[in-house]
Amino acid sequence: SSCALAACFLVLVTTSLAITFFFLFRPRSPTIHVSAIQIPSFSFRNGTVSFTFAQYAVVRNPNRAAFSHYDSSLQLIYAGKQLGFIYIPAGEIDGGRTKNMGVKFSVESFDISAAPLKSGTMEVESRMKVKGRVSVLKFFTHHVEAAAGCSVGVSAGDGSVIGLRC
Template sequence: MARSLEPPPYYAASRYTSSRPSSSSAVGSCVVAALFLLLAAGGAATALFILFRPRAPAIAVTAVQLPSFSLVNGTATFTFQQLASVRNPNRAPLAHYDSSLRVGYAGGEVGSMYIPAGQIEGGRTQYMATSFTVPAFPFSSASAAQPDTITVAASGPSPALAALARQQALSPPLIEVDSLLRMKGKVTVLGVLTHHVEAAKLCRIGVSPADGRVLGFRC
């Protein structure tokens, strides 16, 4: 009587034993994938920061005027007007608020004005004309800027130098006032991240005490 053939023992063992991957290889794959994701996220964040890096607005003062001016008994008062341009160098809009223009004399503030809040689109320039009346403040001729002294030779000045010296002696001293335009705002990057930016422009203005003409300014 013939007997049925049975498979060899090693064949049966290999048939019922499932091949399972080692746990160490799975952990290594997860670590590599996590490192790759971290590097990709870091590179994307760096590129976005360089492309959308928030920058402060650029301020340029283009004109300063004093339409009305009065100097009586050592007390000065005037109307201060200033025209400035504010450029938004960011791609996102700039929402400015809590901005102001301040005028100072002899180290102290004599007048100020708050600038209404607004918005400047990305890459655009907005012109701001401000005008306000500076209250009366004491004017000291000792603190005013004096004209430069002319040195002449011992033999005597020439007619041209003598005329210039007489003109400077007759001209009154200058009134020097300072203006400080400060802009504050925020820029929202990609509609998620909000960054606060701030810029300021300080100018020194020379004013004639005779009629209030602006003789020059530098910022």
């Protein structure tokens, strides 16, 4: 009976430790906050538009362990059509830290008549995904993913950013 009592005690202690570690070291997805969007160069000729798109974001790792990100990307969409796509280089964010990410790419010329303009403003959509993994106690690896989507109002006349909604 003392062996059974000791075994029950060990099972209870092991279960309590596992639950405690799960709540303390539970992997959480990172958070993305888009801090700025810029259009450094803009050209509008004969109903076609081409520009350079720059997005700056802050990615925060809420976990205690480092977050290794890979296969992350930024996609730019206008009227349901993909205008641009770029991969974000792989990297690592230490536990409880934030990392600034900046992405800049050129968008090839496209026909602006694909969607009607609202008072001279074209609306593009930016979708940023950050994928990666977090190691818990250096034994367990969990895949986590975060996404941020923004609607950006761009003046069709001069390319200035009129509005940003994320």
